[in-house]
Each structure stands twice: as C-alpha cells, then as structure tokens.
Amino acid sequence: MxxxxxxxxxxxxxxxxxxxxxxxxxxxxxxxxxxxxxxxxxxxxxxxxxxxxxxxxxxxxxxxPDTGIVTTYCVVNVPFAGQAIEIPYIAAQVLLDGANISFMGLIQEIPATDVRMGMRVQAVWVEPDELGPTLASVKYFKPTGGPDAPYESFEEYL
Amino acid sequence: MSPAPRARRPVAVVSFAQAHNVRREDERNEVEMLMPVVAEVFANIGITKDDVGFICSGSTDYLVGGPFSFVTALDAVGVWPPRPESHVEMDGAWALYEAWVLLQEGEVDAALVYSFGRSSPGNLAEVMALQLDPYTLAPLWPDPVSLAALQARALIDAGKATEADFASVAARNRKAALSNPKAQVAHDRSVEELLGEEYVVAPLRRHALPPITDGAAAVVLAAGDTARRWCERPAWITGIDHRIETHAPGARDLTVSPSIALAAERAGVGDGPVDLAEVHAPFASQEGIVLEALGLAGAGGAGGNGGNGGNGGNGAGLSVNPSGGALAANPMMTAGLTRIGEAATRIWSGDANRAVAHATSGPCLQQNLVCVLDAAWEGA
Structure with missing residues (x-):
C-alpha cells in the first residue's frame, strides 16, 4: 500500500x-x-x-464598565492539544453591567468549587504596555466580593 | 425522458439589490456588506423582513475562512421571530431555486434570497482548487484560470472559436458595463487593443479573465397576487432547471455544455422568443459555449455588435449581458444570482418581455442553472 x-x-x-x-x-x-x-x-x-x-x-x-456577573460557567478538567492554561480552570459566560449579551471569559483568584452563577466579577487587564486589539488584553475576571445577582436578573441571558 | 416540468404556481422575481462590486472590502465584514443590500431589496417594494416567510442564502465559508459565516450572515436580516431558513454552499441562484420550490408548495407567498462572496481575504486561486475532486485533482492545485485556459484551447483546437472571439466578448461586455453603476470593471476598448495584451495563461489574455470581486446580492420572490401587489410588472419564472456534469474535467468535452442544453430544454427556453439573456460566463471564452447550449448562438453574443443585431428565437433582437455579465464583476457565489436579478430588472422596466438567466458553478461550466423569466404568466 x-x-x-x-x-x-x-x-x-x-x-x-x-x-x-x-x-x-x-x-x-x-x-x-x-x-x-x-x-x-x-x-x-x-x-x-x-x-x-x-x-x-x-x-x-x-x-x-469592566464589571459584570457570571451567568453560567464550566470547570475545565480535561487537557487538550494547544491548552494554554493549567487545569482545572473556569470558563464562564460574563455579562457586563449594561450589556445584553454575554461573552466568554476566564475566572481566577477563586477556587473552582466556589464559583457561582450570578457571582459579581471584574476584569483584570494585562499591563498597559501589553494591551492590544485582542481579548487577550483581559487576563481574566476576578470576584469583586459583592452580593450575587438574583437568578431572575440574568435568566434570559442563559 | 419525462416531459419538462412547468411551473404550476406563478412565482416571480419582484425585487433585486446588489452591493457595489469592489476588488477588496477593507473595512466591512460580511454582515455589514449584506445589511444595506437586504434593506434595499425590501425598501424597493415597500416591504419588511416580516413580509417574507422563507429565507435562503448562498455562500461558501472557504472564501473568508470562517466556519459558519453563513449563520452569522443571518444577523444582516434579523430573523426574529424565527422562520424557516436555509442555506446552500452554492451560488445564490441555487438558493433561489430552493426558494422557488418551496413557493411552489404553496405554504409561503414570499421569500428572501441573498448571497455574498468576499474573495479578498484569501488566495482565490487556491480556494477554488479545493472545490475539485479531493483525491486526484485538488492535490495538484489547478487554478481556475488554467482550467479555463484548457477549455479555451480546446475551443480553438476544435475550430469553434478564436482569440479574437474571446476579445470581442470581453470588449462587448465591458462596454455594456459602462452603463452599470455597480460594475467593477468597465471600459470601451477595441478588440485590436485587447489582443495586444500579454497572456495570463495562454490562450487567455488579461481581458478574458473575470475580476476578483467582493460583493453581495439579494432578490425577493413572490407568488401570485402578492407578486402583483408588490410589483407592477413581475418577472414570472416560467421555467427553471439545473444540471451538473462529471467532476472530472478530463472526462468532458469542454467545448460543449450538455448540462446547459438539458437545463434549457427543461426550463423551456425554446418555447418562445427570447429578447434578453444574462449569462454567467466568468471567462470570455465561455460565453459562446453557454449561448450555443441555450440555443441562442449567433443572436448577439458572438458578434460583438453591442448585443442588438442578432436574431434570437423568432427573429426579435437579442440583448446579451446588458449588465456586462461576470466580466464586469464576479463576486463568487453571487454572480449567478445577480444574472437573474439583472434579467428581472429589464422585465420590470419593459426593456425585455422574455429573458433567460443562467448561472454556473464548478470548473469549466461544470454545473449550470437556467431560469426563464416572462413578463406574462400565460404568455409562455
């Protein structure tokens, strides 16, 4: 052959x-x-x-603003080719305050077991000289510690 | 063969819009290109997206290298509340065919058909090679110009055409394009001047090649009284058919087009006089093959006489490609739908009574669609 x-x-x-x-x-x-x-x-x-x-x-x-809430999320435990981040990590849908559509972001500075739907988060940006026209300018989102948003406030974005 | 199917429910092309055809859309994405075209095709006849019960589009993701770009393109329409929608990975002329079939079934009275093609993001010659047989042909990366040159060479070897014929077709189409505000390439040059150009791939010189185009187009189809309400003189589709030949160019006689001839017969091209033909012949060398297979040869296409000195059908004058055809602008997946729209435009205006529109796809006119448009539904 x-x-x-x-x-x-x-x-x-x-x-x-x-x-x-x-x-x-x-x-x-x-x-x-x-x-x-x-x-x-x-x-x-x-x-x-x-x-x-x-x-x-x-x-x-x-x-x-660079603040919003986690509408839903996933804890990634499975390694795959080209993975840039150590597992486990959290991929979440983040709904910025004032926006009507969520987009995907990483959640860090919190144990995976503590992430919640409705949790308030804020973007952590890269250093000013590393900013660029790319979503990589946002390193990740971190919890603000503020009170969780009630489910009814974001259920239409799930 | 069974008798050719005839359209039973009267369905007409009632609106058409197209983007300005350009070499490169630097700023806008596909959605931003499509939005004004879709808005215009509705505004032309005073309707909104809520007035069409079906949407069908034609495009290919290979052009922009973006998976599911045809899905995001729907954002240009705003499909809410949801309604039946479909897509073909083909020229929009085939999307129009699907919409026409659905309208024949009688459940919806109007449909939007649109297509878009941005060729500039990639290398079009490489992208087009990937539509070929993936085992024996695509790995050789034959570009569309070289394949068309093989076809042109076969025509010359068979004594069916000369390089001057190709130049004549190019000169006539591009001169006609001077009156087409959406044309990308338009000029008035003599055959002698064109024959002085260098070969790109012999026997094809620069003028025999279509431009590389970014463009978009949209059509509204409507049935019966809805069509009459939206359009004073609807372009009724009295026949439409599409046929394909083998995917192996080497197994075909490239100097003839049995698929066009069959589609033309099934669509009823010869059932009455034809006063206008909009044919999708991207390469100047292909127009003669198309017209001959349609039964319209020698009626204005090959003579280079401005398209008004022929004797198509019953002897009436035949105008071929008053828009300039695909030599004026060749947006992939769109230029075929544009032919139907351009033909319909001239029925609405009264410039034509019975028109033939043709769309092609694949290498060397492999796949073809023929659509007969008539100002009178019972007139055919």
Whole structure:
C-alpha cells in the first residue's frame, strides 16, 4: 500500500468589520466598547455591526464598565492539544453591567468549587504596555466580593 | 425522458439589490456588506423582513475562512421571530431555486434570497482548487484560470472559436458595463487593443479573465397576487432547471455544455422568443459555449455588435449581458444570482418581455442553472 500526503493550507486576512474593529480598538485602550440597537435598545458586545433581532446597523457606541456577573460557567478538567492554561480552570459566560449579551471569559483568584452563577466579577487587564486589539488584553475576571445577582436578573441571558 | 416540468404556481422575481462590486472590502465584514443590500431589496417594494416567510442564502465559508459565516450572515436580516431558513454552499441562484420550490408548495407567498462572496481575504486561486475532486485533482492545485485556459484551447483546437472571439466578448461586455453603476470593471476598448495584451495563461489574455470581486446580492420572490401587489410588472419564472456534469474535467468535452442544453430544454427556453439573456460566463471564452447550449448562438453574443443585431428565437433582437455579465464583476457565489436579478430588472422596466438567466458553478461550466423569466404568466 502506498500512502500519499496532500497537505492543504490556506491563509486568510481577517476583516473584523467596522463595529468589531471599534470593540478591538477599545480593548487596546483597556476598555469595553459595545453598540446599541436603535430599534430594541439592546447593547451588544462585541457587536458584529447589526442587531441580530432587528437586522439594522448598531451605530451607537456604548462604553461599558469592566464589571459584570457570571451567568453560567464550566470547570475545565480535561487537557487538550494547544491548552494554554493549567487545569482545572473556569470558563464562564460574563455579562457586563449594561450589556445584553454575554461573552466568554476566564475566572481566577477563586477556587473552582466556589464559583457561582450570578457571582459579581471584574476584569483584570494585562499591563498597559501589553494591551492590544485582542481579548487577550483581559487576563481574566476576578470576584469583586459583592452580593450575587438574583437568578431572575440574568435568566434570559442563559 | 419525462416531459419538462412547468411551473404550476406563478412565482416571480419582484425585487433585486446588489452591493457595489469592489476588488477588496477593507473595512466591512460580511454582515455589514449584506445589511444595506437586504434593506434595499425590501425598501424597493415597500416591504419588511416580516413580509417574507422563507429565507435562503448562498455562500461558501472557504472564501473568508470562517466556519459558519453563513449563520452569522443571518444577523444582516434579523430573523426574529424565527422562520424557516436555509442555506446552500452554492451560488445564490441555487438558493433561489430552493426558494422557488418551496413557493411552489404553496405554504409561503414570499421569500428572501441573498448571497455574498468576499474573495479578498484569501488566495482565490487556491480556494477554488479545493472545490475539485479531493483525491486526484485538488492535490495538484489547478487554478481556475488554467482550467479555463484548457477549455479555451480546446475551443480553438476544435475550430469553434478564436482569440479574437474571446476579445470581442470581453470588449462587448465591458462596454455594456459602462452603463452599470455597480460594475467593477468597465471600459470601451477595441478588440485590436485587447489582443495586444500579454497572456495570463495562454490562450487567455488579461481581458478574458473575470475580476476578483467582493460583493453581495439579494432578490425577493413572490407568488401570485402578492407578486402583483408588490410589483407592477413581475418577472414570472416560467421555467427553471439545473444540471451538473462529471467532476472530472478530463472526462468532458469542454467545448460543449450538455448540462446547459438539458437545463434549457427543461426550463423551456425554446418555447418562445427570447429578447434578453444574462449569462454567467466568468471567462470570455465561455460565453459562446453557454449561448450555443441555450440555443441562442449567433443572436448577439458572438458578434460583438453591442448585443442588438442578432436574431434570437423568432427573429426579435437579442440583448446579451446588458449588465456586462461576470466580466464586469464576479463576486463568487453571487454572480449567478445577480444574472437573474439583472434579467428581472429589464422585465420590470419593459426593456425585455422574455429573458433567460443562467448561472454556473464548478470548473469549466461544470454545473449550470437556467431560469426563464416572462413578463406574462400565460404568455409562455
């Protein structure tokens, strides 16, 4: 039997788009920039440029704080190829205060067994000279110690 | 063969919109490209997304290298509340076919069809090689220009066309494109001047190649009274059919297109006079093959006479690619749908009464769709 390798490799230039570029440039300045839908008023972060409910451009930038809550989370115990962080670690959906959509973030500075849905967290940024147009500008989220948000306040974001 | 199926429920193209075709969209992502196109296709006829009961799109994730980019593209429409939606990894012309089939079933009265193709993020020649047979052909990375050149060489060797014919097709299409505000490449150059260009891949010179394009397009289909309410002179789809040939280019006679001929027969192209054809021939060398298989050869396409001196069908003048065709702009997955939209536009305006639109996919015209549009539903 003869085996023949036929490698396939393609390179692409990624275009994040106008709205997502604003989000990425905000990260390079150590802040979160979302966008508001002019029809339903929901704030998306990051915005892809449109409201997926109304199909209209989200033109208005909204500065968001770097505090929010954990809506749901997962304790990762399984090693996989390319893993950059030591296990166990916590991957959580973080809903920033004032946002209407959550995004994924790491949770640290707390034992995995103590993480809770509704737990209040705050972003820990990399050093100012390490900031860039990437989510890697956020090292992780840490607990603030504030009171947990009631389930009813975030159930629609699960 | 069983008799050709005829459209039973009257379904028409009632709106069309397309993005400005450009070489490179530097700033906008696919959603941001699509949003104004979708907004325009609805605004043209005064409807909203809530007026269509089905949505179907055509695109391929290989172009931008982003998995499920067709799913995120739906954000350009805003599919809430949810409704039936589908996608084909093909040109939007095939998405239109799926929508037409659904409309035939009678459960919905209107559908949105859209497609988008951003070729600029990757190397298009490499991306297109990956649509070929993955075992024997794709590993050789044959680029689409070289494959089209093999086809052009076969035409010349068979005595069916000359390099001057290719230049003539390019000159006519790009001259027509001067009146197309969405065209990417448009100019008025003589055949002699074009024949002075260097070969890219012999026997194809620069002018015989389509541009590389970032673009998007959208169409609204509507049935019966809904179509009449939204459009004064709907472009009724009296026949539509698509056929494919083997995936092995070496096993085909590249100088003819049996798949187009069969689709044309099934769609009823020859059942009446044709006064307009919008054909999707990305390479200038391919237009003659398409027109011949459609039964429209010598009726304006090959003569380089501006598309108004032929004798298609019953002797009426035939206009071929008044938009400039794919030589004016060739957004992948979109240029076929655009042909249907461009043909419909000229039915609405009264410039055409019975038009043929054609879309192609795959190497060397491998897969083809033929759509007959008529100003009169009973007129065919």
């Amino acid at each position: 003869t085996m023949l390798d036929t490698p396939i490799h393609l390179e692409y230039t990624f275009t994040p788009g106008i709205a997502q570029s604003r989000f990425l440039r905000g990260l390079a300045e150590g802040r979160f920039v979302g966008q508001r839908c002019p029809v339903c008023g929901k704030v998306y972060i990051p915005s892809r440029g449109s409201c997926p409910v109304d199909g209209v451009p989200t033109g208005e930038d909204v500065a968001l």
